[in-house]
Amino acid sequence: MREATMERDLVLRADAGAVATLTLNDPGRLNALSEAMLGALRATLDAIAGETAVRVVVIRGAGRAFCAGHDLREMTEARQAPDGGRARFASLFGQAAALMLAITRLPQPVVAQVHGIATAAGCQLVASCDLAVAAEGTRFGVNGVDIGLFCSTPMVALTRNIPLKHAFHMLSTGEFVEAAEARRLGLVNRVVAAPDLEAETAALAATLAAKLGPVLRLGKRTFYEQAEMGLEAAYAHAGRVMTENMLRPDTAEGIAAFLGKRAPEWEQ
Incomplete structure (x- = not known):
């Protein structure tokens, strides 16, 4: 400490x-x-x-x-x-x-x-x-x-x-x-x-x-961004962010680990 x-x-x-x-x-x-x-x-x-x-x-x-x-x-x-x-x-x-x-x-x-x-x-x-x-x-x-x-x-x-x-x-x-x-x-x-x-x-x-650090930061930022938007704009913005999130290699690893019933190998 x-x-x-x-x-x-x-x-x-x-x-x-x-x-x-x-x-x-x-x-x-x-x-x-x-x-x-x-x-x-x-x-x-x-x-x-x-x-x-x-x-x-x-x-x-x-x-x-x-x-x-x-x-x-x-x-x-x-x-x-x-x-x-x-x-x-x-x-x-x-x-x-x-x-x-x-x-x-x-x-x-x-x-x-x-x-x-x-x-x-x-x-x-x-x-x-x-x-x-x-x-x-x-x-x-x-x-x-x-x-x-x-x-x-x-x-x-x-x-x-x-x-x-x-x-x-x-x-x-x-x-x-x-x-x-x-x-x-x-x-x-x-x-x-x-x-x-x-x-x-x-x-x-x-x-x-314990969560994936970069994705947690992405999620916090998007949480407050969409909260200030109208409903349609919020969905459009969140969709763009989630698409980019899905393209991350560490997200692909997380999904593969879940499907394979193992712990993800993240570098954080």
Whole structure:
């Protein structure tokens, strides 16, 4: 296992085989997405994007929570600027949006390992990941409305994960949902006992990492591309991608191995 740190250790990276685990490491602030945290996580993901040896990324939080959203103390300090913080707020929300897009556009699948709470932009982070495993007792919320700040940017990811009426209920009331309800709504894939969270997330990551890396990356990219298209265009695009996929030598080997009832001989 290789470990490295970036930007004041706000994000810890640990690689085990083809899985890179990133730990948000500011537990005293419940791993808030400060400007520095956003920058550190984005830099780490940008580095991973070009690493073909990494086939899966896991994001988790240190301490007692996954992520409590933006750093409200930092945002309050920004109000001291002559413009009342306008430029810095715009930069912060743009930085957060760029991070969420980077997760979606990362070639590798990203799994959120969630415990404690995931609130506001922290809930947005879960919704932006491709898959999510949550511990029993985890609470999810977009509760900015309770302090007079409607969670408009978290709304973008949330409304692409769960039904609209449920999303608006969370956004407009500030009410939290428990892990089991988050799974029912589609925000997370699995809910497991808290002591099993790390092992269950690792098992899911290992399942993904065992697949053919180039095809998994192709599938993730196409998944999000077709989701933004109309039905006819989506089928046409997916058909072109699947044709090219079928022409890959490693796909031919995979099919031959299946028909021959043997394990495929892939170089990955």
